[in-house]
Amino acid sequence: MKHFSAPADLPVYALDFLTEDVVVYAGGGGAGRSGVKNAIRTARVDVPSESIKELSRLELSRDEDAPMCIAVNKSLGSLVAGINSVAEKVKANQNESLRVFDFEVKESDNDKEDKDPASPSELSATVTFVKSAPSLPITNPEEYQFVLHTFPSLTPAWQTPEDAFTNGSGSAEELYSADFSFDSEQVVIASGQKIKVFSTSPAPLDTSSSSSGEKSDSSNSSVKRPLKIQTILNPALGGAGPCTFRAARFGRAPTSEKVLFTVVNAGPGKGSAKGKRKSFVSSWNAETWELVQTRHVADKPITAFDVSADGKLLAFGCSDLSVGVLDAKTLRPVLRILDAHSFPPTCIKLSPSGKTLVSGSADNTLRVIEIPSTALIGANASNNPKHGRPTPQALLSSMSTRASSKSGPSLFTLFAVLLSFRLLNAALTQTFFQPDEFWQSLEIAHRIVFGYGYQTWEWRDERASLPSGSAPWQGWLGGWWQDVVVGSPIRSIAYPAIFVPVYWLLKNLQLDNTFLLTLLPRLTQALFAAVGDFYTFRLAQRVTSIPIAYIWLLLNWTSPYSLHTATRTFSNSLEASLMSAALFCWPTSTFEGKSDVSTRHTQGSQAKGRRSQPSVNIYPSLAFMGFAFIVRPTSAIMSIYLGLDLILFNAPRAALPSLLIQTLIVGSAILSWQTLLDSWFYGRLTVTALAFLQVNVLGGSPVSLFYGAQPLHYYLTQGLPVIATALTPWVVTGWAVCLTGAGARGLSNLRESSTLALLARASLWVTLCMSALGHKEWRFLQQLGPIWILFAAVIVSQQAHERKAEPAGKVSESSRNQHTELSTSRPRSAFSQIFSELASAWQTLHSAAHKSEQSRPSSSATKLPAWSNRLLNALPPLPYLLLAQLPLTIYLLVGHGxxxxxxxxxxxxxxxxxxxxxxxxxxxxxxxxxxxxxxxxxxxxxxxxxxxxxxxxxxxxxxxxxxxxxxxxxxxxxxxxxxxxxxxxxxxxxxxxxxxxxxxxxxxxxxxxxxxxxxxxxxxxxxxxxxxxxxxxxxxxxxxxxxxxxxxxxxxxxxxxxxxxxxxxxxxxxxxxxxxxxxxxxxxxxxxxxxxxxxxxxxxxxxxxxxxxxxxxxxxxxx
Structure with missing residues (x-):
């Protein structure tokens, strides 16, 4: 069984198959300022070579909503998309939400050539706009009603009554799905609390009210109503909490018995773990409406659901990031792909033959899965008594895909590897770098526990000895500033306090005269270094791809500066780890939270004139940023930029109040906690962040200049080369390419080019701001080190891709294993998988360094700037440069100082x-x-x-x-x-x-x-x-x-x-x-x-x- 991930260049919310191997998908950033275009794309899926080649694209208006659903009529060559109009039309009840496009799939040999997608779109312009916002088959956005249209004439056939889908309080329910039976005689509509089946033929006007069971609309008696066939109320599942329907689908093929499949998401039951929300799939006899069977399929809500064209397979996407396939007859699992996406799947579709499954997500990726033949055999056997039951070996083979598909290491295993590496890194570090490693952290903690140790001037309270009039302001503010800030200590006790328990333990165990006194504090910092590596790896995985994430890890593990500083007890080292975690948690690109991506942009919310309030959760990121600020106040430079970028350019206006409230809550909590902690430690009201600002920035002669003043270009001419070392040319190239975002979009294996652009701009902002200060040190930019190495990894991957080190139509082993995602389980041989991926990353470095003219891309084929190609081609191969750094790294760890x-x-x-x-x-x-x-x-x-x-x-x-x-x-x-x-x-x-x-x-x-x-x-x-x-x-x-x-x-x-x-x-x-x-x-x-x-x-x-x-x-x- 094969499966792989491919970048989609936009958040994907809908997809369908045009032919067996041509898929159409749609999505975008919606009506807002996210910078992500709304578009419809077509692409050819080539499972043997594990690739997706774009065939055509149709750009849509940025003022309208992104396409949220599509349906294909293959016989007519038509595609119907649900796209909400601009807000003004929505408010005026003129939402042109239904769009029809003509398409034609042209088979030619040119489609198989490896060249850029054709610029002319093969999707024609809109044929008809239908007024009064009909939907096919989505809800009427004004009344939460369902309107049925004939196709292709788009003539309204009937409309559900206003109270057809209301809850117990009389409020209208949102409709989640609609589906037609195989013979098109019935349509099933699912809301959260009920499922209703209607005849596609309208009821007679004189009986529509009684036969449908709902009140007639006296204000418009000419509106045709449907004939209701069946209502299924929300079931109560034993042991589960409150239940809601998520989808309902008819079986597709004409069989001896008609079947309906329903999806139920249940809340936590009594006594169950907090947040555990099970999901179930049920099958119903669509003639007697008896429940046939129900199966618990996941411990998280299902977010997408589909039935194969022959009705033998069911596919689902889950908010635990997995994708699964069930046997439609028995509801037994056929396969399960863990962590198929970085965000929950938003849409899923089986090909006409059922041999290929494609899912999409707001993480800008498509997951392509080849359904194993054993699964198809098993499905045929279970649906056809003549074939009997599948053999145990076939079932075992089809159900144990997790082991055979080389599912990636669990988060636990990944962190264990990262921590082990950093612990070894800490144990091997035997040298002196800079004084603050000890004098601003360990010395203070040692003094607290053992009662002796030196306090440098940063930790002394000189307020009583300074003359009055030192405040930069007059009046009450100047008096407060003089009493509280001027002469106050400028260091927070927060970072040294981390090592107090370590020293306390050694003291009470009487081990303080052993080697553990000097080793354990550094091992403690190694834990934080591993946390930083962990979050940066996951950020690289989400923004780029798994192969690039492993390239980043390899480059990071071979970086002399990272190995020399990451496990040292600098506040900069902890700042770098905390900011890496903050960047991973920061809402990027589509600003969709992982828990509710698939339901965020619900059809009809904008059309109702009150788009559902976006839920941009920045609490985790703000918490990491807050702790980084306590450790090093200058970390606020990056935090401020990210916040302004989010508010001014990306966040929907409706989300601004929520963002400001979250910032106010976390900011107030962090500042209050720091002030209380420092005031307790120093014995009087102390605001160390303001004191730091007073001494190093606001003072007439900043004290920091006493330790040296460097030129403006210092960080670019010395800081960057020291931190990046041999990677400097690749970092500069990646930084320049990613700065615009547009340049990065043309690169391979990228999921969120806009996020890379954000990281590039933020890095430039921090560099420029820090350059404006007189005193500069390399380690002041240590938080940018992981980001810079990510830029280098992107360029290395692109070089390898363009040099075509492997035959045409093939991909590298690292690309082939893009399914090696992170999961929350523990697969066998997880450690060996990590090192196997690192070996593949090393092979990618060799591919990128391949010098033959045959493998070198032409100037027209490369996506990298011409100047960067000349620069990188003139350098020795990167693997040789990394090996050349090894003696330097060893010397820095065990020799220098x-x-x-x-x-x-x-x-x-x-x-x-x-x-x-x-x-x-x-x-x-x-x-x-x-x-x-x-x-x-x-x-x-x-x-x-x-x-x-x-x-x-x-x-x-x-x-x-x-x-x-x-x-x-x-x-x-x-x-x-x-x-x-x-x-x-x-x-x-x-x-x-x-x-x-x-x-x-x-x-x-x-x-x-x-x-x-x-x-x-x-x-x-x-x-x-x-x-x-x-x-x-x-x-x-x-x-x-x-x-x-x-x-x-x-x-x-x-x-x-x-x-x-x-x-x-x-x-x-x-x-x-x-x-x-x-x-x-x-x-x-x-x-x-x-x-x-x-x-x-x-x-x-x-x-x-x-x-x-x-x-x-x-x-x-x-x-």
Missing amino acids: RGQMHIMRYLHEAVVERQSGNGLETHGKGTAGIKSVGFLMPCHSTPWQAWMHAPELEVRRPTGADEEREQAGWNGSGDGGRAWFLTCEPPLQGQDLRTYRDQTKVFFEDPLGYLQTRFPSLVDPNFPPSPFLPAAPGVNCTSGRQAENHPDWKHAWPSHFALFETLLDRKGVIKNGNQGTVRDFLREKGYAEVKRIWNGVGSDDENRWGDVLVLAWQGAKSK
């Missing part, structure tokens, strides 16, 4: 050994272990107590004047005490950045001078703690000269120094006037090397070159 990490564990182990009485001997001198340590490195070159975990090196601050600062959360190490480092506090009072110099800068300008003037002349063997700074660093230094002569920068000689090797070779003048090096000076003071850790081959900071060394005092050198 390794010493900066492992020095802290070495110090931890040394302190632990000293406390256990073993001592750490130093070169046989017998010197006791570590008593104090000073870091002569650029500030924050290493982690701190989150890795060193040495409470023995913490000291309590003096009482008295400093007691208030200690209670306010000041540090017991770092800028003094038994463990200290060179600080780099920013100018927090608006000092001139051109003259301001921090402690690190002062030290490295003249290391020897600093050591001689800031330390005592002799080393005290007792190694007393270094003095603490009595004032917050960076607050009182108003000029460069004051910084250079800062009286508080005094130190006691420690028992150990940690430094980079390059420092020892720095030259200067020793007090006696002789030239010397730092190495000479420290050797004279009695310090010698006791530990050397390799730190890589270089650094972007000249003060971090060489190995990381530990020097220990071994006694003064004798003179």
